[in-house]
Amino acid sequence: MAHVVSSSLFARKCEEAGVDVVVAEGFEAGGHNGREETTTFCLIPQVREAISIPLVAAGGVSSRASYNAAFALGAEGVQIGTRFALCLESSSHPAFTDYCCNLSECATKLLLRKLSPTRMAVNPFCEAVTEAENRGASAEELKELLGRSRSKRGIFEGDLQEGELEIGQIASMVRKPETAAQIIEDLVG
Structure with missing residues (x-):
């Protein structure tokens, strides 16, 4: 385990x-x-x-x-996580993959510290969470804003506006989707 x-x-x-x-x-x-x-x-x-x-x-x-x-x-x-989440075999939505492959350095934030700290790509939903946290929103308000299935909407359904786009800081280093085999070859080949 x-x-x-x-x-x-x-x-x-x-x-x-x-x-x-x-x-x-x-x-x-x-x-x-x-x-x-x-x-x-x-x-x-x-x-x-x-x-x-x-x-x-x-x-x-x-x-x-x-x-x-x-x-x-x-x-x-x-x-x-991130490189394989963006690989060609991933079940991530193509819109999510394309968005993340075009992120710049510093384009992720760690938010939702009052709930469960979560790193996500900057998008309108991320900005709404940032604004709520900056004004001191309670954990209950943040739960309401988060709602249900936000990450599913962003990652698997490709909702780049209202979805939660969970991705690591290294996304800015991934310029295009590759196969899993290409990633392994790059790492250890």
Whole structure:
């Protein structure tokens, strides 16, 4: 059994509870994140020092260099979300994929900290959440704004206006959809 964590404290608790593998996910990862704001490169060495079970690095792994760096920092494996979410075999909607492949640096935000911190691409829905948080919206107001199935609408139905576009910071490094085989070849070939 594997468990995703965002701190060495939770990694230790996982090991004590009998988890087989810890996935340490840094702040730059897409989708739901931990409340800590530790980047993958800072998190992996700290978690490696804290546990003796296998460690998988997640968040910001996008290239051969970052893949190799994860292993150099003490990980035994990597979890790659964004590149595979945007690959040709992905079930993501083509409009979502095209949008994310054209994001610029700094075009994602970590929002919804009062609920479950979530990294998403900037779009009108993201801006509405940002505005609500800036005016001090309560958790209940944010839940109402979020509604149901926002990520499904954005990622799988291609609603780029009202959908939640969960994606990692490395999206700006993905210029076009590739096959899963091309991604693997790029990382380890």
